[in-house]
Amino acid sequence: MPASSVPDTSIDLLLVDDHPMIVEGIRQMLLPETDLRVVAQANSGKQALELLATHPGLDVVLLDLSMPGMSGVELACAIRDNWPAIRVLALSMFHDHATVAEVLEAGGAGYVLKTASRAELSLAIRQVAAGRTYFSQDVADTLLQNRQITSSLEAADQPAITRREREILQLIAREHSNLEIAEALFISERTVETHRRNLLAKTKCKSMVGLIQYAIRHNLLS
Amino acid sequence: MPASSVPDTSIDLLLVDDHPMIVEGIRQMLLPETDLRVVAQANSGKQALELLATHPGLDVVLLDLSMPGMSGVELACAIRDNWPAIRVLALSMFHDHATVAEVLEAGGAGYVLKTASRAELSLAIRQVAAGRTYFSQDVADTLLQNRQITSSLEAADQPAITRREREILQLIAREHSNLEIAEALFISERTVETHRRNLLAKTKCKSMVGLIQYAIRHNLLS
DNA sequence: CAAAAAATACGTGGTAGCACGTAGGGTAAG
DNA sequence: CTTACCCTACGTGCTACCACGTATTTTTTG
Incomplete structure (x- = not known):
């Protein structure tokens, strides 16, 4: 239903996680969702950047935050700077406010915990693809607990x-x-x-x- | 090939991890391996114990170490005490010697990192099912680095x-x-x-x- | 080249963390 | 009942960590 610039109505995804198990799990979780297509998957930030360059039609990048080498936050910044049209959905085990704030500053459109079910994950992807945001309940609670709007503006430096x-x-x-x-x-x-x-x-x-x-x-x- | 007490030659598995994504990922990774059958999956230690009671034919339990509530190590101890015939294969993000030692003390038959590929994981499962042990390379390195056989005997107390x-x-x-x-x-x-x-x-x-x-x-x- | 950032270094001072020893009351298990 | 464990509590003393201020050299960046 949501109008987009891609020819068809499907949402093209790139998965990024250093754990093959999780990449595979997500891929299979999304398989029944016919409108969500995993067109590429990477096991590192470096590999993700290569795939981004060779896959022009991507709509959403689903990325793990804690990866060796280039972190998820760094990758999110790179995507924001070089492919501003692509929506970034962060995936993490943790939801401390420091991490959540960093993702927001890096231009992330959403934040899903790894405890998410199939239903929640696909909902989150559709939300961010449609230009909205999505946060898992616990993440939203973290954001509300510390209404430090300052940290999203002031501490955005370095x-x-x-x-x-x-x-x-x-x-x-x-x-x-x-x-x-x-x-x-x-x-x-x-x-x-x-x-x-x-x-x-x-x-x-x-x-x-x-x-x-x-x-x-x-x-x-x- | 390996002779076993179950009627057929397939290996029956129970998966335990609090992250649905990972459980799903493992399940799908093992799907092509026709001799490995995932007959049950749990998202907590408590649920795992219930499933163990109702599934008598289990051969191997593949369990995550860090779960809220009952930890993987506690669950491993419970399995060792109540179902000594079942082989336990630990799955973890970390391979510090303290954790590895605890798993060994709890009767674990193997230890695989979450970075494992499909090939490594299925090999590990077949190894432990056949009565042998299996450790990911990094884990084995950890064990060799600290030849603290003392810690496996002395520090086994509490x-x-x-x-x-x-x-x-x-x-x-x-x-x-x-x-x-x-x-x-x-x-x-x-x-x-x-x-x-x-x-x-x-x-x-x-x-x-x-x-x-x-x-x-x-x-x-x- | 000039400006900014990173890595280097010193001084002064407070206190929280930690080492080591000791011990009594409550409770669960043998 | 005895044993064991947990939670509780005190004393003494050391020192590593941390706060705050300042400053030079090297490297990176615009």
Whole structure:
């Protein structure tokens, strides 16, 4: 029913997830929905970009957020910048507000949890394809709990973690002390402290307890 | 080819995962393998136990480790104790040695990562069904790296985290201080410190940095 | 080349987290 | 009833983490 620019009324999808099992599961879940066509699937952000270049007719990209290498959020930004007409639907295990906010800032049109049923998933795809948005119930609750409209505007700048910071974060996660990290990287302990401080600021965490959770959810550890 | 006690040569499977997408994905991945029959699927440990009681002919249970409520490890223990003939194949995102060791202690016959391909998964199922074991390459590496045969024998006692400890762990994860937790639970700050210490001892972590990772991997947070 | 960002580094100071030891009351299991 | 476990609680002391301010060198980017 919804008017679109593609010749037929079907919705063409690209699936992106590093787990073959999940890609396969989604594909098969959507098979009975005759108006939803999975025309391509990728196991990494890099591969997804290649497929986007060779598949001009895509309507919706369904992408996992936590992937090694290029994260789902980065991929979403790339899609927003290079193929603004394509709708992005995020798929994730988690629904902390930091992650949800990042997806919104990256231009995501919807956010579905991996616990979603077939019915919910296909509904979400049709909604975003029709130009609307869709959020799983738990995700919507997260958004309502923290009415931080500020974070979607102000904090939209750059929680970009640098290579060095990430390196230090990984050593922290392995329970190394500042001194140990300093000796391992041949830098001053003060420098490690500074990196630590910058990490906390960028992730808006109060301590390592929050930072580690951020790191795991964003797949920043090995 | 492998001789078995079931009338025909097919392997009867129970799938357990809280994510419908993954259950569906596995089911469809195994569909072409005519000797592997998915006869039941559950979305929780509780449901799995019910299905185990009503399906006597099961050969292999393929179960996800991180599920809300009853964890995969607990379920594996229950299967080992009540249906010792059934082979358990664990399925997980992670392969840290603590988790792998727990699965072995719980009587698991194999451990496959969620990144596994169709070929690897079906091979793993046939291996465990035939009485052998199977571990994904990364998992095997983990086992070889830490030849802590001690941990499989000595530490097999009880990293059992109590209800109260888990409650405190969740508050810690929300970045609350000892004092805040004490006030919230109407107990002394000293008591919170003791719980903290016991948590570190039971999980063999050096600090909260390690404990938080343990908690996330073991699905101990909300 | 100029501007911006990243990586490096120091000082001062507070306090929360953690080590280690000890112990009494409640409750469930043998 | 005894044993074991959980939850509760205190004391002492150390130090790693964190807050806040500042600044130079190197690299990247426009």
